[in-house]
Amino acid sequence: MLLDTRTLARTAGAAVLAAALTACGSSAMSGMDHGSGGAPSATTATAADGHQGHQMPGSGATGRPAASAPAPAPAPAPAAEQNGYRLDPATAALAPGAPAEYRFTITGPDGKALTAFGTDQTKRMHFYAIRSDLTGFQHLHPEMAPDGTWTAPLAALTAGTWRVYASFVPDSGPGRGTGLVLSRTVDVPGEGAAAEAALPAATGSATVDGYTVTVEGAPAAGRAGELKVTVSRDGRPVTDLQPYLETYAHLTAFHAGDQAFAHLHPETKAEAGGTGGPTLPFHAELPTGGDWRLFLQFQTGGTLHTVGLTLRVG
Known part of the structure; x- marks a missing residue:
């Protein structure tokens, strides 16, 4: 089994933080869903913003101010192992420029490949891939073989990385019913591996396939809030989602x-055979401030659309 030593080196505190981001469970009975392609484009990222400690008032007879508090550690990406569950890939590298199959198992606390998965949003596994600069987002629902191997x-x-x-x-097992998110890095060697695209500036709207997506709301780090997403086309509200x-x-x-990863949950469910839009409310709880790259996926006329935009969280 190949281990990602960088993720395994995360502290226990980071693992707890990562657990807070695991609202999205998973599933993968059948089928897959692709987001935007792998080429660096408008969906990108840079280093996270730093956080400055606050000067505390002095105490005692001296009246001198206390030293600045240390900056809070940013929430890291989810670890490869959590609560006894581990993401074990068949390879740590993939070839660039062509479709590739990423095979992996989820090993349980008993050391065996887990084969019993609950469903979340109709799927047993939600699988994501994204480049280090936050380009090339993909969201899939892979298939599981009887031995617990996912493809x-x-x-x-x-x-790139x-x-x-x-x-x-x-x-099944001690973690039954609790959503988890595990992650690992994958090396894709080749020309341009070190090149990274700049993160697009924070904005309240973006376009894809002729649709305009607007996001309203100003979530604060570590606090639950609401984001309202509105979809329009040619200036008209879209109601056939x-x-x-x-x-x-x-x-x-x-x-x-x-x-770091977060799944922002919709506050309303779709009605069977019905349509929705133009405004969709989402429950947002992002643990740290700075820039977050959001990827919204919606479907019209049997086509899945994926749009990315940058949100600044204070």
Whole structure:
């Protein structure tokens, strides 16, 4: 089994923080869903913003101010192992420029490959891949073999360092019913591996396939809040959004720099056979400030659309 020593070196405190981001369980009975392709484009990232400690008032007879408090550590990307569950890949590297299959197992606390998974938003496994600069987002629902081996069919990846995320809910063992997100890095060697695109500036709207997506709301770090997503086309509200994963849109976020992960949950479910839009409320709880890259997926006319935009969290 190949281990990602960087993720295994995370502290226990970081693991707890990562657990807070595991709202999205998983599933993968069948089928897959691709986001945008692997080429560096408008979906990118830079180093996370630093956080400055606050000067505390002095105490005692001296009246001298206390030293500045240390800056809080940013929430890291989820670890490869948590609560006894581990993401074990078949390889630590993939070839660039062509579709690739990423195979992995989830090993349980008993040391055996887990084969019992609960469903979350209709799937047993939600699998994500994103480059270190937050380009090339992909969201898949891989297939599991009887022995517990999952196969995620990735679209072509550009050279560079990628991170994959497995989001699932164990349906047996001590972690039964608790959503987890595990992740590892994947090396894609080749020309341009070190090149990174700049993170697009924070903005309240973005376009994809002729649709304009607007995001309203100002979530504060570590506090629950609401984001309102509105979809329009040619200046008109879109009301024919089709159900996708039990709702009318799926929203995930990645923190610039450390690639922390968050799944922002929709506050309304889709009605069978119904349509939705133009406004969709999401429950947002992002643990740290700075820039987050949001990826919204919605479906119209049987086509899945993926749009990315940058959100600044104070």
